[in-house]
Amino acid sequence: MGLGRYIGKKALWYGGALLAAIVLNFILPRLVPGNPVDTIVSSLARGGSVTADQQQKIYASFVSQFGLDKPLWQQFLIYLNNIVHGNLGVSFSAYPVSVNHLVGQAVPWTLAIQLPSIIIGWIIGNALGAIAAFKGGRWDSGAFTSSLLLSAMPYYCLSIILLYFLALKAGLFPVGGAYSYGLSPGFNMQFITDALHYYWLPFLSLVLVIIGGQAVGMRSMAIYELGSDYVNFSRGLGIGQGKIVGYIFHNAMLPQITGLALSIGTMVGGALITELVFNYPGMGTLLFNAISSNDYPVIQSITLIITVAVLFANFAVEVVYGIVDPRIRAAKTGEK
């Protein structure tokens, strides 16, 4: 199969997945009896903070914005059109703030915490896993069991434990949030040093879990390679140990690099709960608040953004693999 056809086929698959995701995103909240706007506006009215007149206005603006008075297929087209133009709508609970604005505020925090921890955790974890595989014995079982414990631990469980011991008991770090009360985000020395102080604990809790996961993966890959035929063959040929280790490492690395690419893709949605535990102002906290106030436009936008990021990362990995490794193109229906 030629490269062009391969990429075209992949694009078709991922396009299909994207469409399915958008349809799900659109249809699921609408399956609920009654429309979401009714629920929201009536709950606003119960709060007593909105007059009947304002309520009418909010209601009318939502209905026209989402085209709720039109048939379902037209609503879907409106929805699609909005997405394509990068318009995520208006938040229910923070009316009239746009969802784009809310998401734009949350995403940098999430990226700032995730990107460094994924990359650093990946490097340390792989080194640890490779060493465990080569050394074997006591070192291996110790490193393996502790890595397994770390990787088996849900992200947020480690967060809770660290938060309690390091922040509450030892008082080394602040308990939650991302910067001190009274400061406003900006690029000045005072804010950055303050934010760094808050940054360490969530960072640590993410990086430890990533190290665990990567070490477990790398260890079993390397062990698998150690027992494979080409290693025995190389030994038979009398090739030096150092060179064999080089081959093993090279082959064991490939899946790990895929893993890195994929985890960068899942980054935005990777640690929703950890953010929640630390009350960190990223996507997780935004989603939590949106769920507790039934803020459909925000929920839908976050799920959409996460899905698009994941699909895009998957697609990119497959395309790169197809370019790098012709066997994958040649493979029959296989993994598709």
Place this chain on the structure above:
Amino acid sequence: MTGIIPTDALEPRGNEELPHEVAGTDVGTQFTADGSPAAGSAPDSGPTAPKKRRRSGLNVSPRFWVAIVLVAFVMLLAFVGPFVYPYGPNAAAGGLYDPPSAHHWLGTDNFGHDVLGVLIAGSRNSLFNGLLAGVIATTIGVFIGILAGYVGGWLEEALMGITNVVLAIPALIVLILISVSVQNSNISFMKGIVGLALVIGITSWPWTARAVRAQASSVATREHIDIAKLSGARLPSIMALDVFPYLASYIVMAFVLQVASAILAEASLSMLGLGPQGTNSLGIQLHWALAFQAMGSGAWWAFFPPTIILTLVSFALLLLQSSLDEVFNPRLRRGKKKAVKAAAARRAAAARRLASQPVPERATS
């Protein structure tokens, strides 16, 4: 041919795709041999290599027993706990965050309920949810996987197409969307723990299906399938009796992972505030502890117990899976230095044997 030998050798090994020929060779050599590798087989191919054959029973590592003990501990807490510990999850037992005492071993939570009582009920529900969702996901995944892998052709294309599309969309996102809808609906059944297990089950089957498909299509090329076909067996019977048993050990491992991930999915959803309503679970317990500032007030007894149980469960299940993997998949077994020496000795012996014998007339089997 009894005991461990067949299970050891017939096991499709490796987690990913298995080239058909490899599986084929293993069967071929294994049936002719009674412990020592048959002529023509690779001299040191892991599972057929003669080692420690005198040992009877399952060759499990200490990790396996650690995992079993941990799982048993949580099960005991969840299912025997209610009969031993006097306080239920819903009875008012004290004030806001009373510290642990002789009466209330783990103190009380933000509602004044006994934490250990809530923990017991929550563990039970979380385990129940995990098992139910695991059964649903594994059943769907195995069915679709075997159907696609065994039948092949356009059916395989179609089923795997669907699987890959579902797999590409993050499961947590679909779960969040469905749960948001369910919570605002008026179907009370779906809001409970059974409904949640159902939702988790029907969103998490794809990776099992994909993995089982790879294994099933390698089993489909084996000779006993031809015999079954020749003797007139129908498709369901071949799928159930001739393909399924060869995947059983793999499916057990997949099931263990499904249970673990379902328990964690429930916890994640519950912490986001999308958990089952009007009941207890480990995630819900954590949700309330976070919502009512248990951390800030230093009430460690409100959030530590569910955290620890969650960690224990997921650690124990992963450990169980990895130790089962070592049983079924001997290549992963370590004993590093000894094994390397033994392998070297085997290679040397095989080389001597090969040197003294003419190469058998056997093409690639």
